[in-house]
Amino acid sequence: MKLNNNTVFDCSIINISKVRNEAGNIAIVENEKNIPFNVKRLYYLYDIPGGESRGGHAHYDLEQFIIAASGSFEVILDDGENKKRITLNRPDMALHIVPGLWRELDNFSSGSICLILASHKYDEKDYIRDYPEFLNLKK
Ligand code: TYD
Secondary structure, three states: OOOOOOOHHHOEEEEOEEEEEOOEEEEEOOOOOOOOOOOOEEEEEOOOOOOOOEEEEEEOOOOEEEEEEEOOEEEEEEOOOOEEEEEEOOOOEEEEEOOOOEEEEEOOOOOOEEEEEEOOOOOHHHEEOOHHHHHHHHO
16 A cells, blocks of 8 residues: 655644633634544543653554643654654644654653544554554655
8 A cells, every 4th residue: 555755844733722711721623623634533642651652653544633631742753754853742732643654652741641633533454563664665
């Protein structure tokens, strides 16, 4: 299967719209309004032990919004040529990851929650979990 030739520069940080008031804030993500794909699945990582890293794979089709709903962590994006390390530390900030990129997540702060909005339902066939295979597909 052909892998998208997107680069790390096709990913961006998007500010999530907010309603603020004295009693606290609401951050809102709504299909067809402020997210560049339709959300089919939401999942979150929590209770992540110190020193752990997650990810370590690429996707053929999946697009994602990654949000530090609580605490902070870092995302390393890799397109086979360029790498970019991005810190997520605000619940009103989303990293938009396009398909075809290798990603890893590390440096999770204690109690952090990594919220992911995804463009497709879970499908193991959409994953590339072998880094040399990823590099080969990017050529
Ligand atoms: P994986 O996506 O590899 O996790 P991470 O990138 O955070 O390290 O998924 C880990 C396991 O969980 C894997 O066996 C597949 C399973 N899984 C589902 O069954 N459904 C899902 O929606 C997700 C994200 C994972």
